[in-house]
Amino acid sequence: MSVLDQFALEGKRALVTGSSRGLGKAMAIALAEAGADVVCASSKTGGADETAKCIESLGRRAWQVNADLADRQAVLRMADDAQSQAGAIDILVNNGGTIARQPAVDYSEAEWDRVVNTDLDSVWFLSQYFGRGMVERRTGKIINIASVLSFSGGITVPAYTASKHAVAGLTKALANEWARHNVQVNAIAPGYFATDNTQRLRDDTTRFAEITSRIPAGRWGIPNELAGTVVFLASAASNYVNGHILLVDGGWMAR
Numbered sequence: 001m002s003v004l005d006q007f008a009l010e011g012k013r014a015l016v017t018g019s020s021r022g023l024g025k026a027m028a029i030a031l032a033e034a035g036a037d038v039v040c041a042s043s044k045t046g047g048a049d050e051t052a053k054c055i056e057s058l059g060r061r062a063w064q065v066n067a068d069l070a071d072r073q074a075v076l077r078m079a080d081d082a083q084s085q086a087g088a089i090d091i092l093v094n095n096g097g098t099i100a101r102q103p104a105v106d107y108s109e110a111e112w113d114r115v116v117n118t119d120l121d122s123v124w125f126l127s128q129y130f131g132r133g134m135v136e137r138r139t140g141k142i143i144n145i146a147s148v149l150s151f152s153g154g155i156t157v158p159a160y161t162a163s164k165h166a167v168a169g170l171t172k173a174l175a176n177e178w179a180r181h182n183v184q185v186n187a188i189a190p191g192y193f194a195t196d197n198t199q200r201l202r203d204d205t206t207r208f209a210e211i212t213s214r215i216p217a218g219r220w221g222i223p224n225e226l227a228g229t230v231v232f233l234a235s236a237a238s239n240y241v242n243g244h245i246l247l248v249d250g251g252w253m254a255r
Contacts, residue, residue, distance in 0.1 A: 006237040010035035014234065015082050015089045017069065017126070018096030020047040022195035023145070023223050027093055029054050030227035031234060036091060037061035039082045043068055043096075061086075069096045069122040070114050079129045088137065091234045092130045094123040094167075095145045099160045099197055107158055115159035120166050127174060127185070135181040143233045144171050146189040148249050168245050175243030184242055186233050191249025193221040216251030 014031045018024035020042035028038050028048075032055040040048035040055070045066050052062035063085040067078035082089065097119045100111040127142050134140025149161045150168040167187060174185040192198060192211055198220070202208050212220065229248050232238050247253050 001236070003237075007231055007235045008035050009091070009231070009235055012036040012090040012234070013039070013086045013088065014091035014093065015039040015041060015065075015086075015126075015130070016093040016095055017041040017122070018043075019051050021051075022197070023190065023193060023226055024093075024095040025051045025054075026223035027095060027226055027230040029058075030224070030231055031091065031093075032058050032060040032062070033227070034231045034235065035060070036234070037063075037086065039063045039065055039086050039089070041065050041067065041078060041082070041096065070098075070117040072117070072121060072125060075122050075125050076129065079126060083130075088133055089130045090134075090139070091141045091143070092126060093143045093145070093230065093234075094126055096122065097145065097160075097163075097197075099157060101156045101200060103156050104158050112159045116163050119160060119163035120170075123167055124170060127170070131174065131178060131183065131185075134183045135178055138182045140178075140183040141234050141238075142174065142183070142185040143230060144185070144187040146171070146187040146245050148189055148191050148247070148252055150187075150189050150245060151253060171245065172243040179242040182239075184233070184238060186238065186241055186243065187245045188226065188229055188233065189245050189247045189249065190226065191215065191221060191247070191252040193223060193225075195223065214252060214255050215249070216255055219250065221248065221250060 014036045016028040019028040019040040042048040055062040065081045067074040147164040150164040171187040
C-alpha cells in the first residue's frame, strides 16, 4: 500500500456528531472527500441538510440522525437510528458539544449538567455503543474532540474545561483497553477556531486581542484546517497511533 493509499477511506462508514456547522461540518465533508459514507448527526431534524448535500455531491452516501446530546436516552436512540440506517460504523467522531461562560461563583447547576452531559457523557455512551462492535470486528477508529482546555483552565468555562480534561483521559483509558483489538482511540485538540462557539470571545475585542497575541501563527484557525487531521486519524495511516491527543492550535500550547 502506497503512502497516499493509506489515507483512503473507501468502503468506510463514519458518524460525526455536531455536523451541522463549524468543525463538525468540515470534518464530515473531509471524511467524504477521502471516500467515506457519513452519518451526519445534529441536534434537530434536518439540522445537517447542508452537510449531507455536500457529501452527496461528492458521490458519497449521507444519512441524517438527530438528538439532544445532553439527553442520554436520546443519544442511545440516535445511535440505534444511525446503525439501522448505515449499518456498522467504522469511524466515530465525537465532535458535538456546547459551552457556557459564567464566573465559577455564579455557575448554575443546570448549566453545569447541560455542558457535562453534552461534552463528556455523550462521548462516553457513543464510544461504548459503537466500540463494542468495533472490538468484536477487530477494527475501528474513534476520534474525540478535546481542546486546548484539556491542558489548561481557561476563564469562566469550568464545566467545559472539566469535560475536556475528562475527554482526554477517557481517550487514553479506551485506547488502553481497545488497542489490542485493533481499535484506535485518539483525540484532536483544536485551539482557537472561528466558529459559533467562539463568537462571544471574538466579539470581546480585549479577549480577542489577548488570545490572538499568544498564538504563534498570529491568527485563529478555520474549520477546514482540521480536514487532514481527521482523515489521518480515521485512516490506516494512523494504525499505530493510540491514546494520542493531537493539538491543532497554531502553536498555542507551545507558547
